[in-house]
Amino acid sequence: MNHDVAIVGLGRVGLPLALCFADHGLRVLGIDNDQERLGALRAGRMPFRETGAQELLERNELALSDRIADAAQATHIVITLGTPSFSHIEIDISQIRQALDELAGELHAGQSLILRSTVAPGTTDYVAAYLRAHTTLEVGSEIHVAHAPERIAAGRFVEEIHTLPCIIGAVGADSGALVGELFSVFGAPIVQTTPIQAELAKIWTNILRYTNFALPNLLMMDCEQYGANVFDVIELINRDYPRGGIARPGFTAGTCLRKDFAFSEERSYAPGMLLAVSRVNESVPLFLIRGLIRRIGALEGRRVCVLGLAFKADTDDERDSLSHKLVRLLERELAQVAVHDPLVASATASFEDALSGADALIVATNHSSFRSPAALAQIAARASPECLIVDPWDCWGFGQLFAYVAELAPEAGAQ
Ligand SMILES: NC(=O)c1ccc[n+]([C@@H]2O[C@H](COP(=O)([O-])OP(=O)(O)OC[C@H]3O[C@@H](n4cnc5c(N)ncnc54)[C@H](O)[C@@H]3O)[C@@H](O)[C@H]2O)c1
Structure with missing residues (x-):
C-alpha cells in the first residue's frame, strides 16, 4: 500500500485529522474534489482557521488527490464527507453513497473503511450491507467497517484529538481492534462499542x-x-x-x-x-x-x-x-x-x-x-x-x- 491512511473529504473534520495522522508519522493521502481547497493546501496554506493546523501543514507531507477511488491505495480509508439533513428531517447520505460507489470496485482484502462523519443510527450497518452487496469481500474479516465519530469542537482539534476518548463501533470481530490500532497513535483512550451505540453517542x-x-x-x-x-x-x-x-x-x-x-x-x-x-x-x-x-x-x-x-x-x-x-x-x-x-x-x-x-x-x-x-x-x-x-x-x-x-x-x- 502506498499510504497508511486516506482521508476522504478535507473539510473542517477531515483536514485537521489528516494533518494529525501525518504529524504522527503516518503516510497520509488527503482527498477532496474542491480544487480551490487543494490549491491552497499545495501552496501550504490552511483554507480555514483551526488552531495549530497551519504549523502541522508546514511541517508535514500530505499527498493529495481529487479522486475518491485513489483512497483504495491506503490501508485505512476514513470518510469525513458532509452528512447534511434534508429539510424533511432525514439524513442526506448521498456523499457517502457516492464514495462507496467509487470505491467498491477498488477495495482489497485487509483494508478498513471508517465512517468519521456524523450519521443517523443504522448507517454503519447500511454501509457494511452495501459493501456485501457490491463487493466480493467478507465484511469483518476481509474488509473492516467501523464508525469512529468525531466529537471535537472546532478550534480545539489538535488538542482534543490527543485527549477525547475515541469511540469505535465496529462491524465484525476483527474490525474494532484494527481501527483502534489506527487511532491509538493519538494516545487518547479507545472505547470499543457497537456501531449503533457509537452513532447514538455522537448524535446525542x-x-x-x-x-x-x-x-x-x-x-x-x-x-x-x-x-x-x-x-x-x-x-x-x-x-x-x-x-x-x-x-x-x-x-x-x-x-x-x-x-x-x-x-x-x-x-x-x-x-x-x-x-x-x-x-x-x-x-x-x-x-x-x-x-x-x-x-x-x-x-x-x-x-x-x-x-x-x-x-x-x-x-x-x-x-x-x-x-x-x-x-x-x-x-x-x-x-x-x-x-x-x-x-x-x-x-x-x-x-x-x-x-x-x-x-x-x-x-x-x-x-x-x-x-x-x-x-x-x-x-x-x-x-x-x-x-x-x-x-x-x-x-x-x-x-x-x-x-x-x-x-x-x-x-x-x-x-
Ligand atoms: N465541522 C465540525 O465541527 C464537525 C464536528 C464533528 C463532526 N462533524 C461531521 O463530520 C462530517 C464532515 O463535516 P465537515 O464540517 O468537515 O464538512 P465539510 O463540508 O467541511 O467537509 C466535507 C469535504 O468533503 C469534500 N467533498 C464533498 N464531496 C466530495 C467528493 N465527491 N469527493 C471528494 N471530496 C468531496 C468537500 O469539498 C469538503 O471539503 C459531517 O458528517 C459532520 O456532521 C463535523
Whole structure:
C-alpha cells in the first residue's frame, strides 16, 4: 500500500485529522474534489482557521488527490464527507453513497473503511450491507467497517484529538481492534462499542448541547414576557446550587447542532420534542428583532449593525450561522443592515463603518474582539447616541439583554 491512511473529504473534520495522522508519522493521502481547497493546501496554506493546523501543514507531507477511488491505495480509508439533513428531517447520505460507489470496485482484502462523519443510527450497518452487496469481500474479516465519530469542537482539534476518548463501533470481530490500532497513535483512550451505540453517542452528544442551550433561550423569551431580567434569573438558579446549572442564552446553531438532532427525529417514538428544541433556538433572531421593535419602533430605514457572522465565537465558520437568518429578517423589516465580522471569509464592513450612526446594534456572535471595554467604547463613539444594544451573550457583563448605549457607555468608560 502506498499510504497508511486516506482521508476522504478535507473539510473542517477531515483536514485537521489528516494533518494529525501525518504529524504522527503516518503516510497520509488527503482527498477532496474542491480544487480551490487543494490549491491552497499545495501552496501550504490552511483554507480555514483551526488552531495549530497551519504549523502541522508546514511541517508535514500530505499527498493529495481529487479522486475518491485513489483512497483504495491506503490501508485505512476514513470518510469525513458532509452528512447534511434534508429539510424533511432525514439524513442526506448521498456523499457517502457516492464514495462507496467509487470505491467498491477498488477495495482489497485487509483494508478498513471508517465512517468519521456524523450519521443517523443504522448507517454503519447500511454501509457494511452495501459493501456485501457490491463487493466480493467478507465484511469483518476481509474488509473492516467501523464508525469512529468525531466529537471535537472546532478550534480545539489538535488538542482534543490527543485527549477525547475515541469511540469505535465496529462491524465484525476483527474490525474494532484494527481501527483502534489506527487511532491509538493519538494516545487518547479507545472505547470499543457497537456501531449503533457509537452513532447514538455522537448524535446525542450534540442533541444534549442543542437542548442545553435551548433552555436558557426559552427562559430568555419567558423573561421578556414577564418583564424579568434573564441574567438575574440565571444567577438565581445557579448561585450556590449544588445540582447542576443552566447555560446562558445566545445564538445556537452551526452545521452540527442545527442538523444532528434530525438524525434522531427521523425515526423518533416521540416525534416533536427535538423539533421544538430546534424551534426555540431558531426563533432567537426573530425574538430579538421583535424586542428591538417594541423598544425603538419600526426598523424601516433605520441603521442596524450586526456584529458577527460566524456561528460561534472566534471561528471563521459561518456555515449554518443564525446571523444570516438575523440579517435576512432585518432586511424584511427594511432596515439598513451593516455587518461586521473580523474572521469570516465573506466580505463584511469594517467595525467603524458598521457602527457608524447605528440606531441599533445586535451582537450575534460573541467574538473575543467584541467583548473588550475598548470595543464598547468604539460603539459608544460611533453609533447613534440613542443606539439600542441587543446582547444575548452579555458580552460586557452588564446583565442587560436590551440596553441603550448611554446606559452602558459611562460604565464602560470607567473600566
Ligand atoms: N465541522 C465540525 O465541527 C464537525 C464536528 C464533528 C463532526 N462533524 C461531521 O463530520 C462530517 C464532515 O463535516 P465537515 O464540517 O468537515 O464538512 P465539510 O463540508 O467541511 O467537509 C466535507 C469535504 O468533503 C469534500 N467533498 C464533498 N464531496 C466530495 C467528493 N465527491 N469527493 C471528494 N471530496 C468531496 C468537500 O469539498 C469538503 O471539503 C459531517 O458528517 C459532520 O456532521 C463535523
